[in-house]
Amino acid sequence: MDMRAPEQKYDPYRNYTRQQWSKLRDDMPMALNADEIAALRSMHDRLDLREVEEIYLPLSRLLSMYVGAHQRLYIAQRKFLHIEDRKMPYIIGVAGSVAVGKSTTARVLQALLARWSPKPKVDLVTTDGFLFPNAVLERNGIMQKKGFPESYDLPLLLQFLSDIKAGRTNVRAPVYSHLTYDIVPDRFVEIDQPDILIVEGVNVLQAGRLPRDGKAVPVVSDFFDFSVYIDADEPVLREWYVKRFLALRDTAFHDPRSYFNRYALLSDEEATATALAIWERTNLANLEDNILPTRPRATLILKKGADHVIENVALRRL
Template identity: 70%
Template sequence: MDQLVAPRTDDHLSPYRAFSRDDWAALREDTPLSLEPAEVTRLRSVHDRLDMAEIEEIYLPLSRLLSLYVAATQRLFRAQQRFLNTIDAKVPYVIGVAGSVAAGKSTTARVLQALLARWPNVPKVDLITTDGFLFPNAVLQQEGLMDRKGFPESYDLPALLRFLSHIKAGRRPVRAPVYSHLVYDVVPNDWVEIDRPDILIVEGVNVLQTGRAPKDGKAIPFVSDFFDFSIYIDADEDVLRHWYVKRFLALRSTAFRDPKSYFRRYSQLTDDEAITMATDIWTRINLVNLEENILPTRQRAALILKKSETHRIAEVALRRL
C-alpha cells in the first residue's frame, strides 16, 4: 500500500499540494469553533477518536475552504444564468466523501454537515449515504453477490444516477432509499426526502468509481460527475484492517446483541473467534474491494485526508486549481 497520499509539493508533476497537519491547521485563521464537546462525541463513529483538536486543526480549515468554494460556485451559477438569460432553480452544492470501510467516512461526513450548517447564512445541509442504493439482500442473494456487497456491481447505479441528476436539476423533493445497518438491508418503502438543500453531502465507498470509457463516445455519467467537491479518507491497509477488527469486536458487545441484528450470531464469539472472523471478512471482501475499486479512485478526489494509526489526520493533499 502507498505510504503517501500524493507526491510532495516539490514534485512539479503532482496535481496536489500537500500540507502537514500544522500547516493545514494554520489555514483556519478566524473561522469560529461552533461545536461543543458533547456534539463532537455524538458525531464520531464507534471506533473513531474524533476530538476538539481534530475539529479545530483539520475540519475548521476545511469548512473555511468549502465556504469559499461554495460562494465561488454560486457566483459562477449566477453569471451563467445571465449569460443564458435563464431563471434556473437553486442547485445544491454536492460534496462526495469516499474511502475504505472503517476509514471514518461517516464521521467526516457528519462533522462537515454540522460545521457547514453553522455558517453565518445558516445554509441547509443534507447528508445521504449510498448504502440506500444497494440492491436489497434478496436480489444480491439471487445474483450471488452477497459477498460482493459494497462492490460497484452491488449498487442500483441507474437509481443513484437518477437521484443525483434530479438533485442537480433542482427538482423538489427528491427521495433516497433508507438502509439499516442493524438488519443489513435496504428498508422497504422507507425514504428520506431531499428538498433543495444548499449543500448535499454524499458518502460512500465507491462514489469516485468510474467505468470503462465507451469507444463510441456515448455519454455515460458517473456518480462523481455530479460532485462539486470530493474528499477521500485515506489510511494504510494494515491500519484499516486493525480498525475494522477493533470495530467488529466493539459491535459484538453492542449492536450485534440486538435481537434484530443481522450479525447477532457473532455476538457470542470469543475474542479469538471474533478476531479470526473479522480478519477473514476483511481479507475476503473489504480488502479486495479496497484494492480493486476504492483505492484506485483516490487520485480523483479534490482533497485527500491521510490518517495515521491514531485516527488523527497527519497530512492533507489539496488538488491544484
C-alpha cells in the same frame, strides 16, 4: 521514458502537514462544543475539539470559498444565457475504505457547514441506501461483494443525484439498516432542495469504463462539485475493522434482529478470526480493486495515522 528528476515531476496536489494545514483556519469561528463533537463521532473513531479546530475548520473555510465561487459563476452563467432556472445545490462527495471514518467526517462537515451565515440547508445521504436488497444480491450471486460497485442500483442513484441537481423537491432516497444489513422496505428519506448535499460512500468516486462510441455515460462523481477521500494504510484499516467488529459483537450483534447475531457469542479469538476473514474476502478486495484506485480523483485527501488522527492533507491544484 520520463527523463526528469523525481523532484521535477508534476504533483497534482499541494501537500500540507497537520501543523501547516491548521494555520489555514485563520479566523474561522468554532461553531461546535465538546458535547456536539462527541455526538458526531462514530463508535470506533477518534474526534475531539482539537481535530475539529486543526483539520475541519480550515476545511470549512476552504469550502466556503469554493461554494461562494461556484455560486458566483452560476449567477454569471445565468445572466449570460438569459435563463431564470433554480439554483443548483453544491454537492460534496466523501469516499474511502470501510472503517476509515467516512461517516464521522461527513457528519462533522454537515454540522459545520450548516452553521455558516446565513444558515444554509445542508443534507447528508449515504450510498448504503442504494445497495440492492439482500435478496437481489443473493439471487445474482454477489452477496459476498456487497459494497462493490456492482452491488449498487446505479441507475437509481444516478436518477436521485440528477433530480437533486435539477432542483426538484422532495427527492426520495431509500433507507438502509446497519442492524438488519439490508434495505428497509418502503422506507425513504426525502431531500428537499438543499443548498449543500453531502454524499458519503465507499465507491462514490468510481469513474466507470469509457464507452468506445463516445456517448455520455454518467457516473456518481459527475455530480460532485468537491470531493474528500479519507485515507489510511491497509494494516491500520484492517486493525480498525477488527476492533469495530469486536465492539459490535459486544453490543449490536446481541440484538436478535441483527444480521450478525450469529457472531454475538464468539470468543475473542473466534471473532478476530471471523473479522479478518471478512476483511480479506470482501473489504480488502474492494479496497484494492475499486476504492483505492479512485483516491487520485478526489479534490482533497485526508491521511490518517494509526491513532485516527489526520496527519496530512493534500489539496488538488486548480
